[in-house]
Amino acid sequence: MSNREHLNHLLGIKGLNEAQIQTIFETADTFKDLLNSQVKKTPALRDVTIANLFFENSTRTRVSFELAEKRLGADVVNFSSSSSSVKKGETLIDTVNNILSMKVDMVVMRHPAPGACQFLARHVNAQIVNAGDGTHEHPTQALLDAFSIREKLGDVAGKKVVIVGDILHSRVAISNIQCLQLLGADVMVCGPSTLIPRNIHTLGVRVSHNLMEAIEWCDVANMLRIQLERQDQRFFPSLREYSSLYGLTAKKLASLSKEITIMHPGPINRGVEISSDVADSHSSIILQQVENGVAIRMAVLFLLAQHKL
Amino acid sequence: MLYCNWQMKSPKLLLENKRIDLIIKRFAAQLFEQGCDPKTFAIVGLQPRGVQLARRVYHELKQLNDQFHLFGELDHTLYRDDIGRGEIHLPKPSNIPFSTEGKRILLIDDVLYTGRSVRSAIDGLMHYGRPAQVELMVLIDRRMERELPITPQYWGLVVDSKSTGEYVKVEWSDQEQMVWLLDEKR
Numbered sequence: 001m002s003n004r005e006h007l008n009h010l011l012g013i014k015g016l017n018e019a020q021i022q023t024i025f026e027t028a029d030t031f032k033d034l035l036n037s038q039v040k041k042t043p044a045l046r047d048v049t050i051a052n053l054f055f056e057n058s059t060r061t062r063v064s065f066e067l068a069e070k071r072l073g074a075d076v077v078n079f080s081s082s083s084s085s086v087k088k089g090e091t092l093i094d095t096v097n098n099i100l101s102m103k104v105d106m107v108v109m110r111h112p113a114p115g116a117c118q119f120l121a122r123h124v125n126a127q128i129v130n131a132g133d134g135t136h137e138h139p140t141q142a143l144l145d146a147f148s149i150r151e152k153l154g155d156v157a158g159k160k161v162v163i164v165g166d167i168l169h170s171r172v173a174i175s176n177i178q179c180l181q182l183l184g185a186d187v188m189v190c191g192p193s194t195l196i197p198r199n200i201h202t203l204g205v206r207v208s209h210n211l212m213e214a215i216e217w218c219d220v221a222n223m224l225r226i227q228l229e230r231q232d233q234r235f236f237p238s239l240r241e242y243s244s245l246y247g248l249t250a251k252k253l254a255s256l257s258k259e260i261t262i263m264h265p266g267p268i269n270r271g272v273e274i275s276s277d278v279a280d281s282h283s284s285i286i287l288q289q290v291e292n293g294v295a296i297r298m299a300v301l302f303l304l305a306q307h308k309l
Numbered sequence: 310m311l312y313c314n315w316q317m318k319s320p321k322l323l324l325e326n327k328r329i330d331l332i333i334k335r336f337a338a339q340l341f342e343q344g345c346d347p348k349t350f351a352i353v354g355l356q357p358r359g360v361q362l363a364r365r366v367y368h369e370l371k372q373l374n375d376q377f378h379l380f381g382e383l384d385h386t387l388y389r390d391d392i393g394r395g396e397i398h399l400p401k402p403s404n405i406p407f408s409t410e411g412k413r414i415l416l417i418d419d420v421l422y423t424g425r426s427v428r429s430a431i432d433g434l435m436h437y438g439r440p441a442q443v444e445l446m447v448l449i450d451r452r453m454e455r456e457l458p459i460t461p462q463y464w465g466l467v468v469d470s471k472s473t474g475e476y477v478k479v480e481w482s483d484q485e486q487m488v489w490l491l492d493e494k495r
Contacts, residue, residue, distance in 0.1 A: 023399070026399065027399055027400060029402075030399075030401060030402055034403075037403075038437065042387035042433075043432070044387040044388070044389075044392055045392070047393075048393070072387075302400075306392060306393050306397045306398065308397050
């Protein structure tokens with residue numbers, strides 16, 4: 001969490017402490033109740049205007065943020081780089097400052113460059129929420145993942161969580177590792193050695209290259225998507241080989257001595273990192289993650305508006 | 310009705326267990342005497358301390374007529390008009406397990422001060438339907454400090470303190486309830 005003058009931002013999990021995360025969870029509990037009630041909307045942020053700046057494609061995160069903002073009664077403007085003056089060569093600061101001059105209070109930004117949100121927080125006069133910056137961080141995804149584990153298993157502390165797949169290119173993995181560790185979970189990463197950063201052990205995580213060993217150890221398996229769009233070279237021989245070694249199937253799960261919880265941050269490549277029957281099974285909490293995403297984002301925006309984070 | 314008007318020497322005990330018990334019994338008797346219809350009469354306590362008072366009033370009312378069954382809890386945090394303007398508020402759960410449509414709703418809070426909390430509570434309540442009538446019951450009415458045109462129909466004690474720094478503190482546990490008047494918020 002960094003400050004420019006009096007402003008607070010959510011730039012990453014790094015900088016949050018456990019108490020702040022618990023406050024976000026407790027606030028999200030209330031918002032989840034609200035979302036499941038007959039009254040889904042409140043006027044809490046009626047005098048706040050929020051700009052959603054998406055310089056990268058997104059379905060879930062964008063819709064989730066927009067719904068969270070609208071449920072809180074904020075005014076929302078949406079912006080995507082493909083239909084903007086960014087294509088004409090305008091810089092990020094100029095683009096954002098032009099939007100802010102129309103009296104916008106908060107900016108939710110997704111950007112392909114790692115650190116873009118930190119950069120913006122230093123140079124513009126608005127609260128920034130990081131909705132994913134390159135391979136760096138995706139804090140609200142990590143929060144909703146940990147919130148979903150807490151909901152399913154009662155607590156995050158003491159739970160064993162394995163993150164499987166493309167750790168090298170994953171902002172979800174980096175944010176998840178930090179968030180889960182802050183909450184007292186034991187974290188393992190699993191994948192081919194080419195997709196696991198060489199110094200990942202310095203974050204205090206276990207490393208495995210064997211999926212069966214990893215899922216036998218864990219309580220929760222978070223399956224990541226292979227991010228072909230971020231890969232400028234081949235990190236494994238073929239998708240088929242990756243899938244046979246690291247894809248989660250019902251057969252592999254059936255061979256375990258216990259039942260584990262399955263997560264996926266989406267979008268799912270069915271048949272690659274996870275088979276359809278596993279994604280749709282009762283052990284999977286993938287759709288609960290999406291549902292919790294709105295409550296977590298409402299909590300983050302609500303707390304930021306009160307300068308609580 | 311009880312009224313207080315004095316030069317304060319802080320802290321001053323305004324109400325203790327016995328007086329509060331009497332006030333709650335009086336509230337229940339007033340409601341019962343009015344002939345409230347248990348089918349349409351509902352008690353809604355405001356989070357957090359209004360709920361504790363509301364539970365006591367509801368319990369006493371059920372002693373007089375066990376047909377009363379409509380009870381809810383309402384958190385007005387998300388309807389406040391001061392979000393982002395200083396004091397930090399975290400939302401608490403609301404639970405109104407009945408339709409408010411056409412009901413006679415009694416909102417209960419511990420202290421009525423500026424009237425802004427009650428304004429936001431009415432706003433929140435309207436999201437659950439269109440009640441036939443909304444009334445207000447409070448333990449303490451600080452009527453000199455009102456910022457909105459809101460008046461309670463039922464009150465326990467009127468405190469006419471004018472000093473802007475003064476603060477009414479309600480301590481409420483299962484064993485003990487006390488109301489203090491303090492020089493400042495602490």
